[in-house]
Amino acid sequence: MKASQFLISTLKEAPADAEVLSHQLMTRAGMIKKLGAGIYTYMPMGLRVIRKVEAIVREEMNRAGAIECVMPVIQPGELWRESGRFQTMGPELLRVKDRHQRDFVVQPTSEEAVTDIARQDLRSYKQLPKNLYQIQTKFRDERRPRFGLMRGREFIMKDAYSFDRDEAGAKQSYQKMAAAYRAIFDRFGLRYRAVAADSGAIGGDLSEEFQVIAATGEDAIVYSTGSDYAANMEKAESAAPQGPRRAPAQPLTKTPTPGKSTCADVAELLGIPLASTVKSLVLATEALNGAGEVAKVQVWLLLVRGDHDMNEIKVGKVPGLDAGFRFATVPEIMEHFGTKPGYLGPIGLKKPVKIVADREVAVMVDWVCGANEEDFHITGVNWGRDLPEPDAVADIRNVVAGDAAPDGQGQLAIERGIEIGHIFYLGTKYSRAMEATFLDEDGKPKPFEMGCYGIGITRLPAAAIEQNHDERGIIWPDAIAPFTVVICPVGMDRSEAVKTAAEGLYAELRQAGVDVILDDRGERPGAMFADWELIGVPHRVTIGDKGLKDGQVEYQHRRDTAATKVPASEIAALVKGRLAA
Amino acid sequence: MKASQFLISTLKEAPADAEVLSHQLMTRAGMIKKLGAGIYTYMPMGLRVIRKVEAIVREEMNRAGAIECVMPVIQPGELWRESGRFQTMGPELLRVKDRHQRDFVVQPTSEEAVTDIARQDLRSYKQLPKNLYQIQTKFRDERRPRFGLMRGREFIMKDAYSFDRDEAGAKQSYQKMAAAYRAIFDRFGLRYRAVAADSGAIGGDLSEEFQVIAATGEDAIVYSTGSDYAANMEKAESAAPQGPRRAPAQPLTKTPTPGKSTCADVAELLGIPLASTVKSLVLATEALNGAGEVAKVQVWLLLVRGDHDMNEIKVGKVPGLDAGFRFATVPEIMEHFGTKPGYLGPIGLKKPVKIVADREVAVMVDWVCGANEEDFHITGVNWGRDLPEPDAVADIRNVVAGDAAPDGQGQLAIERGIEIGHIFYLGTKYSRAMEATFLDEDGKPKPFEMGCYGIGITRLPAAAIEQNHDERGIIWPDAIAPFTVVICPVGMDRSEAVKTAAEGLYAELRQAGVDVILDDRGERPGAMFADWELIGVPHRVTIGDKGLKDGQVEYQHRRDTAATKVPASEIAALVKGRLAA
Numbered sequence A, B: 001m002k003a004s005q006f007l008i009s010t011l012k013e014a015p016a017d018a019e020v021l022s023h024q025l026m027t028r029a030g031m032i033k034k035l036g037a038g039i040y041t042y043m044p045m046g047l048r049v050i051r052k053v054e055a056i057v058r059e060e061m062n063r064a065g066a067i068e069c070v071m072p073v074i075q076p077g078e079l080w081r082e083s084g085r086f087q088t089m090g091p092e093l094l095r096v097k098d099r100h101q102r103d104f105v106v107q108p109t110s111e112e113a114v115t116d117i118a119r120q121d122l123r124s125y126k127q128l129p130k131n132l133y134q135i136q137t138k139f140r141d142e143r144r145p146r147f148g149l150m151r152g153r154e155f156i157m158k159d160a161y162s163f164d165r166d167e168a169g170a171k172q173s174y175q176k177m178a179a180a181y182r183a184i185f186d187r188f189g190l191r192y193r194a195v196a197a198d199s200g201a202i203g204g205d206l207s208e209e210f211q212v213i214a215a216t217g218e219d220a221i222v223y224s225t226g227s228d229y230a231a232n233m234e235k236a237e238s239a240a241p242q243g244p245r246r247a248p249a250q251p252l253t254k255t256p257t258p259g260k261s262t263c264a265d266v267a268e269l270l271g272i273p274l275a276s277t278v279k280s281l282v283l284a285t286e287a288l289n290g291a292g293e294v295a296k297v298q299v300w301l302l303l304v305r306g307d308h309d310m311n312e313i314k315v316g317k318v319p320g321l322d323a324g325f326r327f328a329t330v331p332e333i334m335e336h337f338g339t340k341p342g343y344l345g346p347i348g349l350k351k352p353v354k355i356v357a358d359r360e361v362a363v364m365v366d367w368v369c370g371a372n373e374e375d376f377h378i379t380g381v382n383w384g385r386d387l388p389e390p391d392a393v394a395d396i397r398n399v400v401a402g403d404a405a406p407d408g409q410g411q412l413a414i415e416r417g418i419e420i421g422h423i424f425y426l427g428t429k430y431s432r433a434m435e436a437t438f439l440d441e442d443g444k445p446k447p448f449e450m451g452c453y454g455i456g457i458t459r460l461p462a463a464a465i466e467q468n469h470d471e472r473g474i475i476w477p478d479a480i481a482p483f484t485v486v487i488c489p490v491g492m493d494r495s496e497a498v499k500t501a502a503e504g505l506y507a508e509l510r511q512a513g514v515d516v517i518l519d520d521r522g523e524r525p526g527a528m529f530a531d532w533e534l535i536g537v538p539h540r541v542t543i544g545d546k547g548l549k550d551g552q553v554e555y556q557h558r559r560d561t562a563a564t565k566v567p568a569s570e571i572a573a574l575v576k577g578r579l580a581a
Helices: A021-028 A044-063 A077-083 A111-121 A167-188 A263-270 A330-337 A429-433 A459-467 A496-511 A525-535 A545-549 A568-580 B021-028 B044-063 B077-083 B111-121 B167-188 B263-270 B330-337 B429-433 B459-467 B496-511 B525-535 B545-549 B568-580
Strands: A032-036 A039-042 A074-076 A095-097 A103-106 A130-139 A154-164 A192-196 A207-213 A219-224 A230-232 A253-256 A278-288 A294-305 A354-358 A367-370 A376-381 A392-394 A412-427 A437-439 A445-447 A449-456 A485-489 A516-518 A539-543 A552-557 A564-567 B032-036 B039-042 B074-076 B095-097 B103-106 B130-139 B154-164 B192-196 B207-213 B219-224 B230-232 B253-256 B278-288 B294-305 B354-358 B367-373 B376-381 B392-394 B412-427 B437-439 B445-447 B449-456 B485-489 B516-518 B539-543 B552-557 B564-567
Touching: A021 A032, A021 A459, A032 B074, A032 B077, A032 B111, A039 A044, A039 B074, A044 A130, A044 A154, A044 A167, A044 A459, A074 A077, A074 B032, A074 B039, A077 A103, A077 A111, A077 A429, A077 B032, A111 A130, A111 A154, A111 A429, A111 A449, A111 B032, A130 A167, A154 A167, A167 A192, A167 A207, A167 A412, A167 A449, A192 A219, A192 A230, A192 A412, A207 A219, A207 A459, A263 A367, A263 A376, A278 A330, A278 A367, A294 A330, A412 A429, A412 A459, A429 A449, A449 A459, A485 A496, A485 A525, A496 A516, A496 A539, A496 A545, A496 A568, A525 A539, A539 A545, A539 A568, A545 A552, A552 A568, A564 A568, B021 B032, B021 B459, B039 B044, B044 B130, B044 B154, B044 B167, B044 B459, B074 B077, B077 B103, B077 B111, B077 B429, B111 B130, B111 B154, B111 B429, B111 B449, B130 B167, B154 B167, B167 B192, B167 B207, B167 B412, B167 B449, B192 B219, B192 B230, B192 B412, B207 B219, B207 B459, B253 B367, B263 B367, B263 B376, B278 B330, B278 B367, B294 B330, B412 B429, B412 B459, B429 B449, B449 B459, B485 B496, B485 B525, B496 B516, B496 B539, B496 B545, B496 B568, B525 B539, B539 B545, B539 B568, B545 B552, B552 B568, B564 B568
Parallel strands: A294 A354, A354 A392, A485 A516, A485 A539, B294 B354, B354 B392, B485 B516, B485 B539
Antiparallel strands: A032 A039, A074 A103, A095 A103, A130 A154, A154 A449, A192 A207, A207 A412, A219 A230, A219 A412, A253 A376, A278 A294, A367 A376, A412 A449, A437 A445, A539 A552, A552 A564, B032 B039, B074 B103, B095 B103, B130 B154, B154 B449, B192 B207, B207 B412, B219 B230, B219 B412, B253 B376, B278 B294, B367 B376, B412 B449, B437 B445, B539 B552, B552 B564
16 A cells, blocks of 8 residues: 555544543544544554454354354344333434334344344254344444544444254354354454453353453453453452451450541551451342332341452352342331441441351451441441341452452452453344243253354554553554555655665565555655654654665664664565565 | 365255245355344355455455555544534444443445544655555444345445545546456456446546446446447446437327327327427526525426436436426426426417526427327427527436437447445545545645545445356356365265265365365265255365266256366366466
């Protein structure tokens, strides 16, 4: 490609609404252009990146035996009523009425459409397993679209759906996709982690997120320094504390703590470690009567160490809390504890509550908690001696850096990530709802065991930028750069020698299949270099009259701080060598 | 590809709603699957065809210097208000409200979005010309979607938009696209014609349709047997009649024609050629006053030969009729002619009307028309002698087969076509409405001169099928076949020799870059052949145990009536030779 034949449109300033770096840089580099809130045109420079992402994904999906199709953007509401999602999904599902006032949706994913294909076309167990995927435009009507391609409303997603005879088959299909995803993300040239994720109502361990590591990532991801263990924060398990509880050493003492309503304040006031305090969180569950009215409210007290945070996903798995819970209201708290939040604790309750202690809290001795009296805490609290053992002990906290890894290998560390892929075992959730069955070997109809597997095609370039940039702009990995090599001739219009050398190198690299762009726009060197550093092409060759007189040109990788002089006769081989590496 | 790894889903019967052959065959061959009215999933087999169409289009568009981008499917209504299309387009424009009740449209084309890019990014004449294109999903909410991909609601279109400094540049860009379109359609391997089309309000000759020839096509297209002249029926010009009018030979005679209100009936009754009769059509134009009310109605009588049809597009270019016209009402006709339609003519009017004669009518002598009296016609009518010369003489009829070509070279012939491409010079229609300007060399802002260029990507396979099929199914041209070659092993599960030969040929053809599928499903020969004939793979190799014993396999092109025996050692070379041809 020659730059004069392409559309290069860089900006000095990022738009005011671009809050994150990838949004700023993609806009400034002319890769995307906003058409409306959360709706972007993929400009020629950006589309080249997206197409390279698509090509890698497509190649590996095909290699893994998945079969490509394309399902409609606009889908009948009728179909979405069958799965129940038309009714249950919130306003992020964009609903449309056609000229005949019939309901349609703009697809955010395609479980319904693909299950409709399966129930028509996959009639026998002999046709299974099958995995159908598409790379297609999606829409999610975010309340507050922002961050450019990171959280847009219209986006491109690769979504795959596997159909199997039974759970064992579905798990094999899932593992095949897990391997394919690793192959895909390895090829992108990005640092990433596959982390276990919570699989919600389906249960089991079969859900993983693929996270691109970036300091600006919105997800906290947890990994072990001593093993392959990795999970997202929702899912990451804290290791069970070692050994039995020590014997109590302190007497139970009520202590004035005026105005100190947080564990941190209390620890500071008393001169004790934060880890000696216990945080009280009050939840409520409701039992309904036959008419769907609340018949009984059960109040729960959850205890986590003062330096820990409660993990709602884990709480939702505690027996009794696993059918849904809410935070207790202030009147409910007053009724049971006799005081307001900030001074709560498990001793001296007005009315009984169910007590759930985090595993770490269950082994504490001589701890500190609220006295259920404003401006007072209790120190030297001990299980068994001062209060009964808790009703339940469970892992209900977020892990923290330095925790022992749950597999016993090394310690947990935490970093930030951007989710760009998610694989998920679905079970028969959709196939049962939509009556999608096949005839099994025994001649009986059975619902398909399904899995679904997504990759955010247009989100990936944004994540790549969050991970790879500097103050001058983007730094693309070779695999997904809009162009791999840029040739910058200085004074091409004045010097025949420069023109000949530039055109010659351009032709030679193209011949070798290198995705090279020749900047023949006639820009001045400063502006030309600034453009390509902003755009982030990884390899640059600069050809000038002065260097050529000595038979030399310059090579600079986008991460290099300075250019290297290279004999003109060796530059093509050098560039090709760099790309092969 | 091995068939067992792919999704092959053929049907014996076409769905009841499939009216046209391509819809029936694409559904039966498992290429498309209906999700809703006019909304189809592109199934794996169909998607392969679509991707090949896209690849050819993309390659030639790039070669012609057009630059690919992707504009959003969902576009802000605000932008569409700027061009006026939000207000003026009918219900075929699918309008959506987002969660904040803001207006959006689902794009049917992208003039607004691309003009918005141009006005931001093309700032100087130095950046021109530029041609931006996309291959993207479109939606048109047809009242009665039907014919499968031929007239669907959701479809994929390649739409390109050129931006130039001036009209001369725009016309060059147009010609470049015209050449690219010929290159594209040549590669598809289909019989097609590029025909001149009417360019509506923009004027000039710069509009061409690309029509795939098919007996079932909905458009009539006109071409010369003696030259390159070709146009659609709306546009095709009739040659001016030769020589002066002959002298009158018959007296003017009123003749009873009871109940004969059509030219055909009158010609039959009188025993004269239909070409001696003249058809009367009554139109009206309205002049409005300052308040937008109808101030004056002008009635027009249009005369075409009895064997000809009026062409409304041509009528709309007659001075006085070019600002819009309607058919006259029965009261208007009674008022001016004194009788009802069926017996109208230009002689003996109650009130004056403007008379427009087709060029053929203007040279007629001794002709027959209505007497403006029920059940009577007049014979022996002659211009000048019996009535004044017409107010205007113009080409206002559809051409018919056998007409002289307007360029004087040969005769016109008519065939049916399916429009799959359209190129159009737009002028400054959108750039003026949206204030899209660039700075010209003189430092002044000027509106872009634009052109637009479409190809119906998903319509093309349907058109290809309408042109190429037989009673057994589809016959794909090599360039866009889902697979180019199918290997059908007979008894692969029973015979090692068959398995080895089939796998060997499969590997060899794949190695040579041939898009080959090996049918390893274990279907019986009859079902297997029927599937591939329905799907329409152009080249088939059958490998059976019996033939192999004599060292032979069978080759059959989809158009061949029988298979040819070929030595097994030569089959790969033969197939490769057929593909290269």
